[in-house]
Amino acid sequence: MTALDEALAAGRREAEALMRETITIFRPGPDIFDRTTGLSVPGPPVVVFYTGAARVKPAQLADSEVQAGEREVVLRQYRVTLPFATELPASGERPRAGDVVDVAASPDPRLAGLRLWVTGVHYGSTATAWRIITEERS
Template sequence: MTALEAALAAGRAEAEALMRDTVTFYRPGEDLFDQTTGHVVPGPPLVTFYTGKARVKVDQLADSDVQAGEQEVTLRQYKVTIPFSTGLPATGQRPRPGDVIDVTASPDPRLAGVRLWVTGLQYSGTATAWRIIAEDRS
C-alpha cells in the first residue's frame, strides 16, 4: 500500500466516523392517485442508489427565497456525505440532479424526515467520501 492509499484509507475511515444520520437516496417514480383518499401519493422509487449511514449538514448558511408556482419557497443547500465505497446499483444507473435523499434518522430530531433534492454530485478518486449537493425546498 502506498502512502497515498494509506492516507486515503485513514481519511475514509474518519469521514465514515462522522456519518451519524441515516438516509435513503433514490430516483422517485411517477406519482399515483389514491382513489381511497383522493390524494396524489408518491409512487415507488425507480432506482434506489443507497440506504444507510450518512452525514447531512448545511452547506450554505444563507437561504434563498424563490417563487414556485404562486408560492414562495425557501431553498437551503446541504452537503450529504455517504461512504466512498458505495457502488452503483445493479442497473449501472448514475444519480443525477432531481433525485431525492430522505433523511430517515438523525441525532438531530429536527433533521429526521427532511426531504432533499439532489442538485449536484461530486466524483473523485482521491475523495474521502462521496459528496452530494442537495437542497431542502420547504
C-alpha cells in the same frame, strides 16, 4: 500501498466516523393520483441507490428564496456525504438531479424525517467520501 493511498484510507475512515444519520437515496416513480384525497402522492421508488449511514449537514448558512409559480419557496442547501466505497446499483445508474434523499434517523431529531432533493453529485478518485448536494424545499 503508497503514502497517498494510506492518507486516503485514513481520511476515508475519519469521514465515515462522522456519518451519524441513516438515509435512503432513491429515484421516485411517477406520481399516483389518490382519488380519496384528490392529491398526487409519490409512486414507489424506481431505483434505490443507497440505504445506510451518511452525514447530512447544511452546505451554506443563508437560505435562497425563489418564486415557484405563484408561491415563494425557500431552498436550503445540504451536503450529504456517503462512504467512498458505496457502490452503484446493479443497473449502473447514478444519482442525478431530482432524485430524493430521505433521512430516516439522526442524533439530531430535527433532521429525522427530512426529505431532500438531489441537485448535484461529486465524483473524484482522491475524495475521502462521496458527496451529494441536495436542497430542502419549503
